[in-house]
Amino acid sequence: MASHVEKHHRGAxxxxxxxxxxxxxxxCWPIPATPPLVSLLIPTRDRVEILKPCVDAILDxxxxxxxxxxxxxxxxxxSDTLAYMDAVAKRDERVxxxxxxxxxxxxxxxxxxxxxxKGEIIGLVNNDIEPINPEWLTEMVxxxxxxxxxxxxxxxxxxxxxxxxAGVILGxxxxxxxxHKYFTRNASGYFTRLHLVQNMSAVTAACLLVRKxxxxxxxxxxxxxxxxxxxxxxxxxxxxxxxxxNLWTPYAELYHHESISRGADDNSKKRSRASKEVTxxxxxxxxxxxxxxxxxxNLTLVHExxxxx
Numbered sequence: 509m510a511s512h513v514e515k516h517h518r519g520a521x522x523x524x525x526x527x528x529x530x531x532x533x534x535x536c537w538p539i540p541a542t543p544p545l546v547s548l549l550i551p552t553r554d555r556v557e558i559l560k561p562c563v564d565a566i567l568d569x570x571x572x573x574x575x576x577x578x579x580x581x582x583x584x585x586x587s588d589t590l591a592y593m594d595a596v597a598k599r600d601e602r603v604x605x606x607x608x609x610x611x612x613x614x615x616x617x618x619x620x621x622x623x624x625x626k627g628e629i630i631g632l633v634n635n636d637i638e639p640i641n642p643e644w645l646t647e648m649v650x651x652x653x654x655x656x657x658x659x660x661x662x663x664x665x666x667x668x669x670x671x672x673x674a675g676v677i678l679g680x681x682x683x684x685x686x687x688h689k690y691f692t693r694n695a696s697g698y699f700t701r702l703h704l705v706q707n708m709s710a711v712t713a714a715c716l717l718v719r720k721x722x723x724x725x726x727x728x729x730x731x732x733x734x735x736x737x738x739x740x741x742x743x744x745x746x747x748x749x750x751x752x753x754n755l756w757t758p759y760a761e762l763y764h765h766e767s768i769s770r771g772a773d774d775n776s777k778k779r780s781r782a783s784k785e786v787t788x789x790x791x792x793x794x795x796x797x798x799x800x801x802x803x804x805x806n807l808t809l810v811h812e813x814x815x816x817x
Contacts, residue, residue, distance in 0.1 A: 510522040510523075513535055517535070517537075518538075519537075519538030520535050520536065520537050520538060521535070521536045522534070522535050522536075523536065525700075525703060525704065526703035526704075526758060526759075527694075527703065529696065529700050529703055532700055532703060532704060534705065534759070535705070536650070537650040537651060537653070537654060538650065539646065539649060539650050539653070540653055543572070543573075543574045543649070544574065544627065544628040544629050544649065544653065545574050545575065545576065545626060545627035545628055545629070546572070546574065546575040546576070546627050546628075546629045546630075546631050546645065546649060546717070547575070547576050547578060547621075547622075547625030547626060547627035547629065547630055547631060547720075548566065548575055548576070548577045548578065548631040548633050549578050549580060549618055549621035549622065549625065549630065549631060549632055549633060550562065550563070550577065550578065550579050550580060550633050550634070550635050551580040551582055551608075551614065551617045551618065551621070551634075551635065552579060552580065552581060552582065552584070552589075552635040553581070553582040553583055553584050553612070554584045554585065554586040554589045555586070555589065555635070556586060556588045556589040556592045558635055558636050558765065559579075559589065559592065559593075559635050560592055561638055562633075562634075562635050562636060562637055562638055563577065563579070563596055563603070564596075565638040565639050566633075566637075566639060567596075567600055567602070567603075569639045569640075569642055570639060570642060570644065570645050571642040571643050571645070571646055572643075572645035572646040572649060575602060575627070575631075575645065576602050576603075576604065576625075576626060576627060577600075577602055577603045577604070578603075578604050578605075578606055578621050578624065578625065579593055579596075579597075579603065579604070579605045579606070580606050580608055580617050580618070580620065580621045581593060581605055581606065581607050581608065582608050582609075582610075582612055582617055583607075583608075583609050593605045604624075606620070606621065606624055608620055612735075612736075613731055613735040613736075614713075614729070614735060614736055614739060615728070615729035615730055615731035615734055615735060615739045616729075616731035616735070618632055618713075618728070618729055619728040619729055619731055622720065622723055622724075622728060625720060627720065628719060628720055628721075629649065629652055629653075629717055629718070629719055629720060630717070630718050630719070630720050630723050631645075631648075631715075631716070631717050632713040632714075632715070632716045632717075632718075632740070633714070633715055634713075634714040634715070634764065636764060636765035636766070637664075637714060637715055637762050637763070637764055638762060638763040638765075639761075639762050640665075640761040640762055640763060641759075641760070641761045643759070643760075644662065644759075644760040644761060644762060645760070647757055647759040647760045648660045648662060648717045648757065648760045649717065651705070651717075651755055651757055652717045652718060652719060653719075656752060656753055657752060657753055657754075657755050658718060658719075658722055658744070658747035658748065658750070658752030658753060658754050658755075659710075659711055659716055659717070659718045659743070659744050659747050659752075659754040659755070660711070660716065660717045660718070660754075660755050660756075660757065661673070661675060661676075661708065661711020661712060661715065661716055661754070661755070661756045661757070662711075662715040662716075662756075662757065662760035662761065662762055663702075663756075663757070663758045663759075663760060663761050663762070664712070664714060664715060664761075664762055664763070664764040665693060665761070665762070665763050665764065666763070666764065666765075666766070667763055667765060669692070669693040670690050670691065670692055670693065671686075671688045671689055671690060671691040671692075671693070671695070671702070672686065672689065672764045672766055673686045673687075673689075673711070673712045673714065673764065674686065674687045674688040674689075674691075674697065674701070674702055674756065674758070675687040675706070675708035675710075675711055675756035675802070676708060676709065676710035676711055676712060676740075676741060676744070677709075677800055677802070677803050677812070678709050678710065678741075678793075678796065678797045678798075678799075678800035678803070679797050679798050679799075679800055679803070679809045680808075680809050680810070680811075680812055681809070681810075682786060682790065682797075683738055683741065683786055683789045683790065683797060684710060684738065684741045684789075684797070685812045686712070686812055687701070687708075687812060687814075688701070688702055688812065688813070688814070689812040689813075690812075690813075691813075697814075698814035702758060703758050704758065705755065705756070705757045705758070705759070706755070706756055706802070707753050707754065707755055707802060708754050708755065708756045708802050709744065709745065709748060709754060709796075709800050709801065709802050710740065710741045710744035710745060710748075710754060711740070711744060711754060711755075711756050712740055713729075713739065713740030713743070714740075714764050714766070715760070715762055715764070716740065718747065722747060722750070722752060725750055726743065726746040726747055726749075726750055727746075728743075729742075729743050730742050730743070733784070733785065733788040734785055734788065734789075735781065735785075736781060736782070736785065737782060737785045738785050738786070738788075738789050741789065741793075742789065742792070742793070745793055745796060
């Protein structure tokens with residue numbers, strides 16, 4: 509394998525896989541000679557106790573240095589939050605704060621951020637993300653720079669070290685679900701998939717990299733029909749339809765305090781919005797949602813554990 513990779517992919521190196529699981533391998537892809545600028549977009553509103561650990565961890569715990577961090581402020585009024593955003597932008601020249609005063613719309617605020625991004629690569633990052641391994645961004649950049657690759661997703665954990673995201677499986681729960689959700693951190697997963705770089709139909713936008721040219725080619729996120737949920741799945745499917753392969757890597761590891769800043773869909777207005785988003789996804793992608801090429805059709809669409817139907 510090593511000689512094949514060396515012959516056909518200049519600069520790439522093949523090595524044994526994660527924790528040396530038998531018969532598993534990893535290909536380490538090179539970063540371009542001039543490392544591309546990455547624009548990390550972080551939508552937020554108030555909740556400095558969430559935002560500060562996220563931003564500080566990215567700034568302090570990221571080996572890849574050629575990035576800018578755009579805090580997309582969706583109408584913060586908390587004085588502590590405003591003071592922190594002002595201070596971190598003054599302290600680190602890589603940070604910019606961009607005010608956005610419209611009602612919350614995850615797709616629209618990220619499209620707004622992408623318009624102001626200076627980087628060749630867009631990074632969609634939730635404000636409740638914290639990097640674990642310093643090479644997380646290096647790994648994701650090395651993958652997203654490959655011309656055949658569209659979206660690149662990361663391995664995300666809950667604070668209790670169980671899996672929150674290891675790629676998205678289409679069809680689970682009617683639309684999509686997270687692969688291996690709640691598995692323990694060091695579990696091997698279905699056929700060792702928790703430790704293998706692999707093609708996926710979709711990955712979560714909680715931590716997603718994509719080249720800006722691809723983002724613009726598919727016209728970004730759907731801010732009309734998908735204001736909160738499934739916009740990342742829809743986006744990844746548009747990228748796949750454009751001819752790119754989406755990919756998930758276990759070599760970029762981060763904590764994700766999932767949705768604690770937005771809250772649950774626990775009132776009639778939120779439930780109505782969520783229902784409309786499900787309806788849109790089924791009407792738009794129905795046949796594709798029912799046949800994920802990255803998932804065996806004999807496995808369950810009820811749970812996220814790769815059990816049999």
